[in-house]
Amino acid sequence: MNTIGLTLSYFAFLLAASPAFADLRVQFIEGAPKDRFIIENLGDCDLGAVDIVIDVSASEAGLIFDTTGASEGVGVFQPFEVTKGEQYLLEPPNISDADQRATLNVTGLGQGEAVAFTIDVDDTAGQRGITVSAGEISGTSVTLLKGNRSYSAVMDTDAQVVVETEPCSP
Numbered sequence: 001m002n003t004i005g006l007t008l009s010y011f012a013f014l015l016a017a018s019p020a021f022a023d024l025r026v027q028f029i030e031g032a033p034k035d036r037f038i039i040e041n042l043g044d045c046d047l048g049a050v051d052i053v054i055d056v057s058a059s060e061a062g063l064i065f066d067t068t069g070a071s072e073g074v075g076v077f078q079p080f081e082v083t084k085g086e087q088y089l090l091e092p093p094n095i096s097d098a099d100q101r102a103t104l105n106v107t108g109l110g111q112g113e114a115v116a117f118t119i120d121v122d123d124t125a126g127q128r129g130i131t132v133s134a135g136e137i138s139g140t141s142v143t144l145l146k147g148n149r150s151y152s153a154v155m156d157t158d159a160q161v162v163v164e165t166e167p168c169s170p
Contacts, residue, residue, distance in 0.1 A: 020044030020168040024109075026054065026142045028159040030132050033076040034118040036083070039104070045168030047109040051145040057100040058154070061136035062125035064098045071098035078120035085115035095119065 022043035029036040037054065041047045056063035069077040080095050080102070090105035106115065121132050140155040144163050155161040 022047045022165050022168055024052070024142075024144055024163045024165065026052075026155070026161050026163070028121075028132075028137045028140070028155065030137075030159075031118075033120055034078045034081075035121045035132065036116060036118050038084075038114055038116045039106075039109075040114040041109040041111055042162065043111060043165070043168070046111060047106070047165075048146065049108055050106050052104045052106055053101060053141075053143040053145065054104075055101045055141045055143070056121065056137070058141060059136060059139040060125070061123040061132065063121055063132060063136065063140070064100055064124055065095050065102065066097065066120040066122040067095055067099075068097040072122075072124050076120065078118060080117055080119045083116045083118055085109075085113065088113065088115050 020043065022041060022045045024047065025040045025042050027038045029038070039052060064071060066077045067079045077097070080092060082089065082092065088106050088109050090107050093102050093104050095102050104115065109115065121137070123132050123136055135157050137159050138155050138157045141152055142155065142161050142163050143150055143152040144165060146165070149166070151163050151165050153161045153163045
C-alpha cells in the first residue's frame with residue numbers, strides 16, 4: 001500500500017473511532033407577535049431525561065418573556081405554546097410575565113427529534129421592543145442539566161447555539 005493509501009486508512013480509522021455525542025441546538029426565530037424557539041437533538045445518540053434552561057437575562061437588550069401584558073412588555077403578549085414535540089415535555093414550563101428564564105423538563109429526545117414552542121420575547125432596552133433581532137438575542141445562555149452534570153453555551157449573533165455534551169453511553 002502506498003503512503004497516500006496508508007494516510008487515508010489512518011484518517012478513516014480516526015473518524016470511526018471518534019466518540020458520538022448528543023449535542024443540542026437551540027434556535028430563536030423572530031416572528032412578532034409570536035417568537036419561536038426550536039430545540040433539536042443534533043447528536044448521534046438519544047438524549048435522556050434533561051432540563052433545558054433558556055436564560056435571556058444576559059442579553060444587552062433587556063429581554064423578557066411577555067406572557068400576559070401586565071409587565072413592561074410592548075404591544076401584544078403571547079403565552080408559552082408548544083408547536084412541536086409536546087410528547088417530549090414532562091409538563092409545560094411555568095413562565096410568568098417578565099420572566100427571563102424558561103426551564104423545560106424534557107423526558108427524552110431522540111436523534112434528530114425536536115421540541116418547538118412560541119412565546120413573546122420583548123426588548124425592554126431598545127427602540128423597537130416588539131421586534132428582537134439576532135444581535136439582541138445574542139448573549140442568551142442555554143444550559144442542559146443532565147443528572148449532576150451541566151453543559152452550557154451562549155447564543156451568537158445568528159440567534160442560535162449548540163450545546164456540546166459528553167460522549168454517548170455504549
